[in-house]
Amino acid sequence: MSNVADDVRLNPGRLRWHCRRGLLELDIALQRFLDKHFDALTPAQLDDFANLLSAEDIQFWAWVSGKEDCPFAEFEYLLRLIRDNTPVGAADR
Secondary structure (H helix, E strand, O other): OOHHHHHHHHOHHHHHHHOOOOOHHHHHHHHHHHHHHHHHOOHHHHHHHHHHOOOOHHHHHHHHHOOOOOOOHHHHHHHHHHHHOOOOOOOOO
């Protein structure tokens, strides 16, 4: 298991804390994503998710909402899962 994945599995609250963003829509989407998918994520996916969290809020929301395509192929699977948990009407897809 990678360092990020190991740390997150031992302390999932830390990941949830990093999912608290400046945009309510993004907070809700990420919380729902974690509630539904956290336990099933592989170590590699947890690493990718941690890297995805480093994106600026506006850019991150543009990817989640489908307003912009994410240029990083490794994040597409996670973004699809996050979109599936986006509140109805929050994303103009």
